[in-house]
Amino acid sequence: MKRIASRLIAIVLLAVPAALAGAQAGATNTAPESFRANGQITGAAGGAASEMVFKIDKYSADAEHDALVKALKDGGNAAFLEALKKAPKVGALTINKRTIDIRWARSRPEGTDHRRIAFVTDKPVFFAGAGAADAKPTAGYDLAVVEFTIDSVGLGSGTMAPAAKVKPGGPTGVEIDDYSGKRITLTTVTRVMK
Amino acid sequence: MRSLRALAVLAAALMVASASPGAAPQSKKKNAAPETFNGKARVTSGGSIADAYFSVQIDQYTPDKDLKAMEQALQSGGSDGFVQALKKAPVAGHLKIGDKTFTIRWARQKPTDKGRTISIVTDAPVYYVGAGVPEAKPKAGYDVAVGQMIIDTAGLGDGIIALAAKVKPGGQNGVEIQDYATEPVKLVSIMKVIS
Numbered sequence: 330m331k332r333i334a335s336r337l338i339a340i341v342l343l344a345v346p347a348a349l350a351g352a353q354a355g356a357t358n359t360a361p362e363s364f365r366a367n368g369q370i371t372g373a374a375g376g377a378a379s380e381m382v383f384k385i386d387k388y389s390a391d392a393e394h395d396a397l398v399k400a401l402k403d404g405g406n407a408a409f410l411e412a413l414k415k416a417p418k419v420g421a422l423t424i425n426k427r428t429i430d431i432r433w434a435r436s437r438p439e440g441t442d443h444r445r446i447a448f449v450t451d452k453p454v455f456f457a458g459a460g461a462a463d464a465k466p467t468a469g470y471d472l473a474v475v476e477f478t479i480d481s482v483g484l485g486s487g488t489m490a491p492a493a494k495v496k497p498g499g500p501t502g503v504e505i506d507d508y509s510g511k512r513i514t515l516t517t518v519t520r521v522m523k
Numbered sequence: 524m525r526s527l528r529a530l531a532v533l534a535a536a537l538m539v540a541s542a543s544p545g546a547a548p549q550s551k552k553k554n555a556a557p558e559t560f561n562g563k564a565r566v567t568s569g570g571s572i573a574d575a576y577f578s579v580q581i582d583q584y585t586p587d588k589d590l591k592a593m594e595q596a597l598q599s600g601g602s603d604g605f606v607q608a609l610k611k612a613p614v615a616g617h618l619k620i621g622d623k624t625f626t627i628r629w630a631r632q633k634p635t636d637k638g639r640t641i642s643i644v645t646d647a648p649v650y651y652v653g654a655g656v657p658e659a660k661p662k663a664g665y666d667v668a669v670g671q672m673i674i675d676t677a678g679l680g681d682g683i684i685a686l687a688a689k690v691k692p693g694g695q696n697g698v699e700i701q702d703y704a705t706e707p708v709k710l711v712s713i714m715k716v717i718s
Binding site: 372373374375376377378379380381424425426427452453455456457458459460461462464467492 | 563564566568569570571572573574575576577620621622623647648649650651652653654655656657659662687
């Protein structure tokens with residue numbers, strides 16, 4: 330299941346730029362736009378839930394997207410992170426009182442009335458499980474990856490890797506390694522009406 | 524402020540239990556160990572909430588001589604002295620959360636108007652609430668967990684627990700508890716298991 334989720338996000342990350350460009354031009358709903366999301370994660374002991382807001386000011390341009398993909402392919406996670414931090418801020422993720430910058434965001438159509446949206450923050454959002462006494466080190470998990478599908482009404486769902494590293498490899502060319510090994514499920518995502 | 528008050532209650536539970544001459548209902552068969560309590564631990568912060576099921580199994584309540592030894596170790600050796608003495612104390616029971624089990628080496632009960640108050644201390648931290656945030660403070664020094672359950676005569680109750688704490692000498696009761704979390708975790712829907 331983890332692998333499937335990783336691939337879903339990876340496919341969105343590496344989606345053909347030309348198709349994305351067309352999608353963004355033709356989409357009914359586009360940036361700036363905001364979404365409210367409810368994230369849930371369960372484990373052996375219980376579960377946790379949290380509210381978040383995703384504010385996307387603009388979707389990343391093809392040139393910015395291409396630069397990030399090239400950095401990942403040429404230099405792996407470290408180069409990707411460096412390029413990500415240099416990219417312009419395109420939005421923000423807010424959880425409780427914390428706000429983390431989004432520096433890569435893409436949207437592409439899916440089916441007749443859905444969009445798949447993915448974005449990457451330039452810092453990790455949360456290390457799920459890091460409170461355990463025997464928790465593994467958090468170093469190296471320097472960003473967060475969010476992916477969700479939204480319909481034309483503005484309702485959807487998705488997944489989130491709240492502390493992740495990316496590396497080249499796998500069937501899609503990019504693999505996402507999450508700190509906890511388990512994704513946060515975005516049970517409901519709602520587009521905020523303007 | 525709420526957090527400080529809650530920690531003061533925890534600290535008082537530790538000290539009053541052993542200091543009170545009336546704190547010996549342990550001979551009463553109804554409330555005697557071994558006994559087990561199940562419940563839910565709840566953390567809330569802003570728009571986030573986390574729940575975990577727990578079980579406290581008390582095999583025996585800690586004898587007065589062991590409690591006094593730990594109190595003396597706290598006063599003479601501070602937090603480190605207390606932890607060392609705690610680790611030498613006999614096992615009083617276990618706290619289970621999910622698939623993890625922690626050893627309780629301090630377990631004490633004190634009668635109240637509506638039932639009793641049970642205080643427990645584990646010899647290791649259970650969870651560092653808030654450590655998942657990227658800028659989290661260091662975990663070092665928070666070596667135990669301290670909890671208190673208020674149980675009525677029917678065996679139902681609630682309580683609080685500092686899942687990763689420092690026990691230090693000081694304050695009005697002679698003991699202070701410093702919680703790693705910004706406020707203690709609530710224990711809700713506690714129920715004594717009928718054997």
